[in-house]
Amino acid sequence: MIGRKGAFHDLSWRLPAPGGGALAVWRRNLLVWRKMMGASLLFNFGEPLIYLVGLGYGLGMFIGEMGGLPYRTFLATGLLASSSMTTASMEGSYSVYTRMVPQQTYDGMLATPLEVDDIVAGEMMWCATKGLISSAAILLVAVLLGAIDSWQALWCLPAFMLVGLCFAGPALLVASLARSWDIFAYYVTLAITPMFIFCGVFYPTSSLPGGVQDVVGILPLTHAVALIRPLAAGLPLDHVALHVAVLSAYALLGFYLAAVLTRRRLIA
Amino acid sequence: MHSPDPVILARGLCKNFNGLAAVRGIDLDVRRGVCFGLLGPNGAGKTTTLKMFLGQCHKSGGELRVLGMAMPQQGRKIRRRMGVVPQADNLDPDFTVYENLLVYASYFGIARPLARERIDELLDFVGLSDRAATHIGELSGGMKRRLSVARALINDPELLILDEPTTGLDPQVRHLLWTRLRELKRSGKTLLLTTHYMEEAERLCDELAIMDHGRIIAQGSPRAVIRQFVEPDVIEIQGCPPPLHAGLTAANAGRLEIFGETTYVYTADAQALALCLKQSPEISYLHRPANLEDVFLKLTGRDLRE
Ligand SMILES: Nc1ncnc2c1ncn2[C@@H]1O[C@H](COP(=O)(O)OP(=O)(O)O)[C@@H](O)[C@H]1O
Ligand SMILES: [Mg+2]
Numbered sequence: 262m263i264g265r266k267g268a269f270h271d272l273s274w275r276l277p278a279p280g281g282g283a284l285a286v287w288r289r290n291l292l293v294w295r296k297m298m299g300a301s302l303l304f305n306f307g308e309p310l311i312y313l314v315g316l317g318y319g320l321g322m323f324i325g326e327m328g329g330l331p332y333r334t335f336l337a338t339g340l341l342a343s344s345s346m347t348t349a350s351m352e353g354s355y356s357v358y359t360r361m362v363p364q365q366t367y368d369g370m371l372a373t374p375l376e377v378d379d380i381v382a383g384e385m386m387w388c389a390t391k392g393l394i395s396s397a398a399i400l401l402v403a404v405l406l407g408a409i410d411s412w413q414a415l416w417c418l419p420a421f422m423l424v425g426l427c428f429a430g431p432a433l434l435v436a437s438l439a440r441s442w443d444i445f446a447y448y449v450t451l452a453i454t455p456m457f458i459f460c461g462v463f464y465p466t467s468s469l470p471g472g473v474q475d476v477v478g479i480l481p482l483t484h485a486v487a488l489i490r491p492l493a494a495g496l497p498l499d500h501v502a503l504h505v506a507v508l509s510a511y512a513l514l515g516f517y518l519a520a521v522l523t524r525r526r527l528i529a
Numbered sequence: 530m531h532s533p534d535p536v537i538l539a540r541g542l543c544k545n546f547n548g549l550a551a552v553r554g555i556d557l558d559v560r561r562g563v564c565f566g567l568l569g570p571n572g573a574g575k576t577t578t579l580k581m582f583l584g585q586c587h588k589s590g591g592e593l594r595v596l597g598m599a600m601p602q603q604g605r606k607i608r609r610r611m612g613v614v615p616q617a618d619n620l621d622p623d624f625t626v627y628e629n630l631l632v633y634a635s636y637f638g639i640a641r642p643l644a645r646e647r648i649d650e651l652l653d654f655v656g657l658s659d660r661a662a663t664h665i666g667e668l669s670g671g672m673k674r675r676l677s678v679a680r681a682l683i684n685d686p687e688l689l690i691l692d693e694p695t696t697g698l699d700p701q702v703r704h705l706l707w708t709r710l711r712e713l714k715r716s717g718k719t720l721l722l723t724t725h726y727m728e729e730a731e732r733l734c735d736e737l738a739i740m741d742h743g744r745i746i747a748q749g750s751p752r753a754v755i756r757q758f759v760e761p762d763v764i765e766i767q768g769c770p771p772p773l774h775a776g777l778t779a780a781n782a783g784r785l786e787i788f789g790e791t792t793y794v795y796t797a798d799a800q801a802l803a804l805c806l807k808q809s810p811e812i813s814y815l816h817r818p819a820n821l822e823d824v825f826l827k828l829t830g831r832d833l834r835e
Contacts, residue, residue, distance in 0.1 A: 280605075281638070282636065282638075285635045285636050285638070288632075288635060289621075289632050289635070292624075292628070292632060293623040293624070296623075364619075364621070364622055364623075365617070365619035366619070366621055368585070368615065368619045369615075369619040369620070369621065369633070369680075370636055371583075371584075371585050372583055372585070372608065372611075372612075372613035372615065372681075373608055373633065373636035373637055373684075374605045374606075374608050374609045374636065374637060374638070375636050376604070376605060527585070528584075528585060528586065528587060529546065529577075529580070529585070529586040529587070
């Protein structure tokens, strides 16, 4: 007998083993994105332009320098990190849930050689790709506005991908648990927005009280900002290994749990 | 190289959903090249059974081999050679008809040029060639169903699984699908379908199994199943008056079943009874050969499900 009791319980906790099919899932999403590329890019370029011109110049007049950088550069380099976070988080929660539940896109995929692991891996890569697109757009805007002028900033591109993966994992995890869209409002309000405000995008985390700093220090966006800001501003880097390790840990743990829970959800 | 195994072999297959036994130990052999029908009232466990065959639902017990390979261990390989039309269409609403097929082909790793060739053939096969650029949201129910069938054929599968392919369709679309399914069978594919329509099963299926409450309660060719479970003829009498009913019972005319206004007489000797009924012109009756629906109702009862 193959189906001993509990045998498949073990199966569902096994490590994910995605295959080449993940690329097909990623390409499916790229194809959808390309159909609405105009609107997406307008948003990707328009929003940072407003932030950088409005806040960067407006606040910059009063603030002058922050953390040794002109304020608009400080802000631009912070937004580079937070934009990958926001974009990957939205795609990994709202959009993935939409494909999983109302659209049943994954049920269709699961009637092909694709497995849940392929879907989760492909979605994760896609979330990171969208994060990369949005942050790269900001980079371009910041360069055109003269807020960033170092060639070192090109190293940001792989960093954006890593930041995207870091936030895609937890977002997919939330989506795999969601029973409706409501939970994503909690996720944004309780996790994403606080990070956006506290993790060093608008001011250095060193200006926060000690206890708060300790908490903020374990949040992924803090490490994303700490990695990307010096890269983009052409400053010397420090603790690169630590930041990469923390971001990777969130990505991998998120991926693992999302794969396990999505398997349970899609395979009865 | 084809294995001599049946395309589907299930032994003692079970599925429990947190204590609810949806499938309770079924044995099934689907031979290569046949059209096999799985019949049963709502909630009988048909969809659950099909989902185990394609790996979207893990069995709780028993043995299952599909295309000669163990399910779910070899799921990827099995699904490469299988096509599925799900009970509820799950076409990709972000794409047009053509893109749906192109993207689905990519899940099988089919190269673009081959995919495009197949898509043209398949759209023609299901009569959607002029709809290639239409968005899914603008298709009628029948068109979606036909597109689902085309999508299930994109990998030229050996085994095609269809869960209620014709439910809710108008007669034109049903007949088109029947024609297409027969063509597929003639081309050597194995078909496994579920349906509520007994006349559909009688027309299409070489073999069938009737399921109820998670068990298979009858199995065989439609003819054989009818022969095994019901008398060859049925006489339906509308508003059978009590004296006639008493007479039928006394004369041992056949097995009587009353449902609403209608009395069904299942009998091996319909000739004599019909002759007798003809003498009372005020009684309206219908004489017909027994069919699969009679078997189905006898085995699963006339009570409403759900
Ligand atoms: N994912 C599930 N979780 C819990 N119960 C389920 C699930 N899927 C099906 N069932 C139950 O299993 C039984 C069989 O359902 P199903 O296989 O869909 O029947 P059919 O397709 O013959 O109408 C029903 O009682 C149904 O409610
Ligand atoms: Mg069903």
